[in-house]
Amino acid sequence: MYENFDAIVIGCGFSGATAARCLAEKGKKVLILEKRDHIAGNMYDFIDENGILTHKYGPHIFHTNNKTVFEFLKRFTDFMPYEHRVIGRIDGQYVPIPFNFESADRLFGKEKSAKIKEALKKEYGDREKVTVNELLEGQGEIRKIGEFVFEKVFLHYTAKQWGMPPEKVDKSVLSRVPVVLGYDDRYFQDTYQYMPKDGYTKLFENMLRHENITVKTNVDALSLIHADAQSGKVTIGDEVYEKPIIWTAPADELFGCVFGRLPYRSLYLKIEHINKTWFQPAAVVNYPNEEDFTRITEFKYLTGQRIEGKTTIMKEYPMQYDPNAEKGNIPYYPIVGQENQALYDKYAELAGKIGNLYLCGRLAQYRYFNMDAAVAEALKLAERIS
Numbered sequence: 001m002y003e004n005f006d007a008i009v010i011g012c013g014f015s016g017a018t019a020a021r022c023l024a025e026k027g028k029k030v031l032i033l034e035k036r037d038h039i040a041g042n043m044y045d046f047i048d049e050n051g052i053l054t055h056k057y058g059p060h061i062f063h064t065n066n067k068t069v070f071e072f073l074k075r076f077t078d079f080m081p082y083e084h085r086v087i088g089r090i091d092g093q094y095v096p097i098p099f100n101f102e103s104a105d106r107l108f109g110k111e112k113s114a115k116i117k118e119a120l121k122k123e124y125g126d127r128e129k130v131t132v133n134e135l136l137e138g139q140g141e142i143r144k145i146g147e148f149v150f151e152k153v154f155l156h157y158t159a160k161q162w163g164m165p166p167e168k169v170d171k172s173v174l175s176r177v178p179v180v181l182g183y184d185d186r187y188f189q190d191t192y193q194y195m196p197k198d199g200y201t202k203l204f205e206n207m208l209r210h211e212n213i214t215v216k217t218n219v220d221a222l223s224l225i226h227a228d229a230q231s232g233k234v235t236i237g238d239e240v241y242e243k244p245i246i247w248t249a250p251a252d253e254l255f256g257c258v259f260g261r262l263p264y265r266s267l268y269l270k271i272e273h274i275n276k277t278w279f280q281p282a283a284v285v286n287y288p289n290e291e292d293f294t295r296i297t298e299f300k301y302l303t304g305q306r307i308e309g310k311t312t313i314m315k316e317y318p319m320q321y322d323p324n325a326e327k328g329n330i331p332y333y334p335i336v337g338q339e340n341q342a343l344y345d346k347y348a349e350l351a352g353k354i355g356n357l358y359l360c361g362r363l364a365q366y367r368y369f370n371m372d373a374a375v376a377e378a379l380k381l382a383e384r385i386s
């Protein structure tokens with residue numbers, strides 16, 4: 001039966017669905033196998049008991065500078081403009097993140113804040129932003145503000161997120177974190193910032209609605225597919241499959257984790273339904289310091305829904321990934337570093353010995369991709385496959 005398909009795609013997130021759609025449009029019959037009982041991968045959203053569109057695997061905001069990706073996705077959804085704003089709960093105050101002049105005003109009061117802003121303007125002139133690292137390399141007032149932002153906004157947040165003691169957090173990971181020299185409080189500056197009007201799952205339904213695409217959910221590909229680097233062949237069931245196989249699931253699992261598991265950070269995502277119209281002052285509030293969770297999302301801000309007296313929030317508790325645990329069993333964030341990259345490279349080398357196998361996506365390439373990057377990679381791959 002698999003021989004009837006011109007390509008097989010494993011995983012139905014953005015990587016798999018994009019590749020499948022492009023191949024289908026080239027006239028190829030494509031089969032997608034998905035382990036979960038739904039499509040859309042980590043982009044999956046659903047209407048909850050409050051009637052609110054909720055993102056099951058954490059809040060997802062579309063933002064990109066990539067016109068090709070935007071034009072491609074626009075074919076499958078109406079987009080509504082959405083500019084994301086994040087607030088941090090710091091020293092008992094709600095302040096804009098990235099840290100900006102408004103954050104300084106709220107935390108330090110008029111007089112002190114005026115001095116800080118003046119010092120920043122004097123040092124950096126008309127620049128719109130600087131990095132925390134630049135501030136830390138500065139002198140006097142500049143350095144002090146750098147230390148404050150580093151300590152109160154990033155250090156403990158990063159330590160919680162990655163499960164490490166604060167003293168182990170490498171300052172270089174924050175080298176690109178911006179401090180805004182003005183009052184622009186948008187979280188992203190990309191050209192295209194939108195949310196799909198009817199949600200991501202609907203976008204996926206439209207993308208997958210094509211006569212050449214067949215989707216099978218509730219199928220764990222590992223129970224069917226055997227990749228053998230020695231012979232350079234992949235078998236599905238009892239058949240050797242020689243046409244393209246696009247693997248968007250974890251790379252290590254395809255080879256039985258023979259060299260050891262690739263480590264990830266995971267999350268416990270706790271959804272709460274609240275009998276209030278609004279819970280918090282922005283879509284996302286970060287809790288860098290005291291709490292166990294890192295952030296709370298209130299979905300109505302993302303979806304633009306107007307529902308009185310009810311709201312839905314999600315708290316994120318970072319934890320170690322363990323496929324057998326009750327919580328934390330979803331691999332969310334690859335833990336990028338030299339050692340893990342070397343481990344990944346061994347799996348990529350095995351995959352490279354199988355001519356018709358393509359690793360694509362966040363799990364298969366062991367890289368943190370935003371959704372636009374995942375779509376861009378899959379578009380490129382589908383282009384290459386003739």
Ligand SMILES: Cc1cc2nc3c(=O)[nH]c(=O)nc-3n(C[C@H](O)[C@H](O)[C@H](O)COP(=O)(O)OP(=O)(O)OC[C@H]3O[C@@H](n4cnc5c(N)ncnc54)[C@H](O)[C@@H]3O)c2cc1C
Nearest residue numbers: 011013014015035041042058060061221249361362370371
């Ligand atoms: C908490 C969080 C928030 C994020 N927020 C944003 C954001 O705001 N904006 C943004 O641009 N990006 C965001 N991202 C990134 C975004 O989620 C990814 O870019 C995107 O989901 C990657 O898609 P993918 O198809 O590569 O992976 P996935 O969506 O994970 O899809 C892989 C699929 O493979 C399936 N699979 C796994 N194993 C098997 C198997 N053995 N057999 C069959 N199927 C299998 C999985 O079930 C899954 O459906 C966020 C990521 C996280 C973790």
